[in-house]
Amino acid sequence: MDLNILWFLLIAVLYAGFFFLEGFDFGVGMLLTSLTRKDVERRAIINTIGPHWDGNEVWLIVAGGATFAAFPHWYATMFSGFYMGFFLLLFALIVRGVAFEFRSKHDTPRWRYGWDRAISISSFFAAFLLGVVFTNLVRGVPIDADMQFTGTFWSLLNPISLLGGLTVVMLFCFHGANFLSLKLTEGLRVKAHGNAKMYFTAALVFALGLFAALFFTRSAFSDKGWITLILPVLAVASLIASRAMMEQKREGWAFITSSLAVVVTVAALFFALFPNVMISTTDAANNLTIYSASSSPYTLKVLSIIAAVMVPVVLAYQIWTYFVFRKRIKADAKTLTY
């Protein structure tokens, strides 16, 4: 296996990690305002992701950085091509980040609920925009022979990419609700459980619709043929398994299987793309591949050594943080600290 393939895989892993981790905390963010109106309960909900969300977001930053370092042309074409998409994503992430930090630092109801609403709305848009971006990635966008994106903002907003956006939203809501029913107690746990059921149906319908749309129209899926169906089928199976686990009140397994659904969905996108990293709808000859878009072998080697040392270390301490904060969180003003 050459280093180009290794870095394609590593970037896929980084995005999968990001979708899995930030997926549930985007989900938690979206559910925050609809689950309860009580401030204590909202604080409890935020505390389930409080220690983690910032570290989770770094997965996106590292994924972006790794794309820049290992495949500069991919980074350049994608980020300049999806300019408005990324601008709006940044906007959402900015609002979301400060909202978490600011919401509890002042105590008028207007302040609290304003920021809570900001958390929900920005989480929704961040998830939605990620879905739009990644759907466009596998559908392909107009790219010329100089690797330049030649479309406009509007060419990114097609029905299928909007469907992709909503699919990610529903999937994250389901995933987030599973996480919450694992982390909360009593009434909130029950509510989260109920929400998960609701979002399961939506996620399933949207995911089936999206995969069908990608398979029956021109995209990386249909280009490559039936073999790309294996992973989507697995993703949908994980989703259904998660629902079954919920039914049996096995919340740990329900969360693990919903995580699997998210990870396998990302894997499906990257598998369909490979060995391309950007698909040109103008001419297949203009596709950016893991070879035409990559850095030099020397750079890839240096990066590989650093990643081989650091990735296990990062995983170890991030897992440790989940271990430290493994207890369920009770919505009780006396015990809630932060």
Next chain:
Amino acid sequence: MDIVLLSRWQFALTTIYHFFFVPLTLGLGWFVAILETMYVRSGNQMYKRLTKFWGKLFLINYAMGVVTGIVMEFQFGMNWSEYSRFVGDVFGAPLAVEGLLAFFLESTFLGVWIFGWERISKKLHAAVMWIVAIGGNLSAFWILAANGFMQHPVGYEIVNGRAQMTDFGALLGNPRALYLFLHTFFAGLVTAAFFVLGFSIYHLVRNHEVEAFKKSFYLSALIGLISAVAVGLAGHAQGVYLREVQPMAAAASEAHYETADPADFHLIAGIDQEGRRTTWSITIPKALSFLYFFRFSGEVEGLNNIQAQYEALYGPGNYIPNIPLAFWSFRAMVGVGTLMVLLTAGALIIAWKKYPDKWIKRSGWLVWIIFLPYIANTTGWILTETGRQPWMVHGLMQTKDAVSPNLTPATVLISLVGFVAIYAVLMAFDLFLLLKYAKKGLVTVEADSVPIAAVEAPKKRGGK
């Protein structure tokens, strides 16, 4: 307005804004870690309260630094795709490593620190804060290694019109980057020292928690003086090196148009950019040679001479950056830097004299010194980044060739206006919270461990 100009404005404004928050994060992390260590070692609750108090202000500031930092990473690809293609092989690596090695560390452990007070042992909790501080400063190193390459490219070769890395060690050991890092590291400490000093004075003047704020005052005065001197020394060393590798930027910072030996130093000067000369000036004879060579002779090349060399080397064009901007930024930075050395020295004298009442009573206005490092930090970066112009990467790629060719002015204008608007709103919220907590003092710390208002959300949307 074209996309180059708009993109430059966007990058400049978002970077300057980002760097309002970064230095305080870099420096204040050490303060909080030191205070928490003092708490763990002494068991004295006062230090715990101080840790939480400055820690709270650290967090409010940190959030702003993080969210504005993501913008930086994305913007290279969004607005400067040709730059990204050209240098990605070299420049991308430190950015990726920054995330993997430093930012993961900082943000993950900060999460543990915020929520971990009752979950992990005291010692481990203090250690976590040290990791946060180290992680933040490590981040700065990697980012500055990347920036150092733009100022003084090393460890690369040009293959098929793109820069390719040939020596990762050279990239990290780039003296330009190391000077930048030293300068930034101490600038962070100075920023935090003035922040702590200013708010300590605020409370001492009002007789709040006198014992605790005297500790803060003394700590910040001491660290502040050492760092203010160190930041000057590192800055000077950087300036000397700058003349060797970026003579144009160095000459720009001094508005030094004509080559001279020995060269005079312009304290202040009138600048005629069109005529490429100074119209009047107050000068110190031979001082510029002295600054660069430590003796009263030595040739310092002037802007006009370097311009002629660059035309011969790179073809026709204007290679002189905006001189008044570089010249006055440099003077503002150095002037404020000198003032900060004097102020921290004065603060130490106050501390050694056991805080005489009549002095303390009259020092309420000193709260405003908090802003001084921000002026120096901002003007310093304006000098560094505009002094490099017209180059994006010195000698290799010009800024006008670096922009994303697919953008339209309207698109960039929308994002520029969007960033300015959200940043302005957030600045208002940030200042509101910082001032609220800073003014309340240590009492808020206890009250805040249970921050829950026992109220229900309004039934009506948007209502109270």
